[in-house]
Each structure stands twice: as structure tokens, then as C-alpha cells.
Amino acid sequence: MSKSTQKEFSITFWGTRGTLATPDAQCNRAGGNTVCIEVRCGEQTIICDAGTGIRLLGSKIVSENKHKNLHLLLSHAHYDHIEGIPFFSPLFSKDITVDIWCGKLDGSSDTKKAVEGFMRRPYFPVGPDIFGEKTNYHLLKEKETIQISDEIRVETIPLVHPGGATAYRINYDGRSFAYVTDTEHTPGKTNQLIVDFISGAEVFVYDASLTDEELPDFVGYGHSTWQEGLRLAKLAKVKQYFAFHHMPFRNDSDLDRFEKHIAKSLPGSGIARETQTIFI
Ligand SMILES: [Zn+2]
Numbered sequence: 001m002s003k004s005t006q007k008e009f010s011i012t013f014w015g016t017r018g019t020l021a022t023p024d025a026q027c028n029r030a031g032g033n034t035v036c037i038e039v040r041c042g043e044q045t046i047i048c049d050a051g052t053g054i055r056l057l058g059s060k061i062v063s064e065n066k067h068k069n070l071h072l073l074l075s076h077a078h079y080d081h082i083e084g085i086p087f088f089s090p091l092f093s094k095d096i097t098v099d100i101w102c103g104k105l106d107g108s109s110d111t112k113k114a115v116e117g118f119m120r121r122p123y124f125p126v127g128p129d130i131f132g133e134k135t136n137y138h139l140l141k142e143k144e145t146i147q148i149s150d151e152i153r154v155e156t157i158p159l160v161h162p163g164g165a166t167a168y169r170i171n172y173d174g175r176s177f178a179y180v181t182d183t184e185h186t187p188g189k190t191n192q193l194i195v196d197f198i199s200g201a202e203v204f205v206y207d208a209s210l211t212d213e214e215l216p217d218f219v220g221y222g223h224s225t226w227q228e229g230l231r232l233a234k235l236a237k238v239k240q241y242f243a244f245h246h247m248p249f250r251n252d253s254d255l256d257r258f259e260k261h262i263a264k265s266l267p268g269s270g271i272a273r274e275t276q277t278i279f280i
């Protein structure tokens, strides 16, 4: 099938920063908002994580005035992945159903409880009951598959992260997008579960918080490196790889340097930048 007859399948980065929002002039080009990706599968919109970047995405979705239902896939409930939830305007709409999915996390028995856990006093003035009745919470079993529609299938695997985290692979119209953050690897040891999971994906986004050189100082933090992302991408024969979840201490010139290596090794690949759209 030629590209022109394919259905639209794209991702847009609304937040690429991990750990903490970084509104720093030295980081502007990669962006300062915490993690959020919009995935368009034809008319359906799926969102990966709800960091601060989800605020502007929510405004865009509401102004488009055509969405009936959205799916929000949470990797886990660390602040950088959920802190935008109370500011996501579709949650206040009477017309839009929002299904929020998350895997089992340490310290929380279900997905609504995980959201309630941070939307409560003294941390926040109101709880998630302020959202419309069209908000649904789902707890994923390990390696559960979600059939969003006849054409959209989402697979999951657990990641190596303190308290737990889930990776998602969105399959649509014969193509795939793999979203894999936050996770730690052991140097020199391939995570075969991830290789199998991302195998042959058109686009692969990976936790590239660190460098191989930095990793020994961050053992147990639950993060990986841009070099490991590249190794996994090549082993799994993915087409394009984007290094993601940039640390607050990582400035644009650092990231430009990483991108040169990545693009040379796997053409069309690079680092994730806020507002950038990738057609799958
Ligand atoms: Zn994170």
C-alpha cells in the first residue's frame, strides 16, 4: 500500500522532559514540559502519559470539537507522568468520554486511587470527583491487551522501575508505535522482553534519561540510556527511534550531540522534541 492511501497514524510530542518541568532557556528546543505524547490513529486519539504537556493538548482537543472519546495510557503515577491530569480540559467536558488506563502500582490498589492519591489536600484543593461522569478508570493486568476498536490494538508489558511501570505498543493499520518509559537496564544485559515487544515497530520511543557513562551513578533509579535505546532499536529492527524523557540537567547542546550519533547509526532517528510530529 502506498503511503498516500494509508490511514493517518502519527505521534506528536507535547512533553519530552522527565522528572521535573524544565522551563530553562538552555532546554527550549527539546522542550520543558514533562512527558505527554498524542497518538492519532485515524479519527481516534490516544494519549501516552499526562505530564505538564497535556494541558495544551487538552485545549487543542476541546477546540477541535470533534472528539467523542479519548484513551489516556499512563505508564505509571510518578509526578512527571500525571501532574497534568487536573489541567486536562477534556476531563471537564460533558461530551467527551476519557478512559484512563494504568498497570498495577506499588502503594495503590487501582487507577482511580492513584489519581486520588495526589489530587487531595494538602497537595491539591480538589479531588478527581470534579471531573465529568464520563471519566472511566481501568486497571491493567500484567501483559494485558486492550482492544480500543476493531482496528486499534494496544499491547502492554511491565517495565523495570521503582513501584512499577507499563510499556505500550499501539498497533493500527498494519503499523506500530512502541512507547517504553520509564525503565532501567543492566549494562551488558539485553532486556529480551522489550526487544520482542518492540520488534519491527515503525516508531520506538524510549527512556533515554541517562548516558552509559552516567548510569553507574544512578543504579536503582529506574532509568536507561540513549545508547541502550539505540542498541534495542537495532536488535529489534525498528524503523525510527526517538530518545525521550530528557533529564532537567540535559541542555539542548547535549541533546544535539546525542542526536548526531543516533541519526548516524539509525537514519531518521533522533531525540524527541516538543511539538514535533512523526508520521508512522
Ligand atoms: Zn518519569
Ligand SMILES: [Zn+2]
Pocket: 076, 078, 161, 182, 222
Ligand atoms: Zn518514574
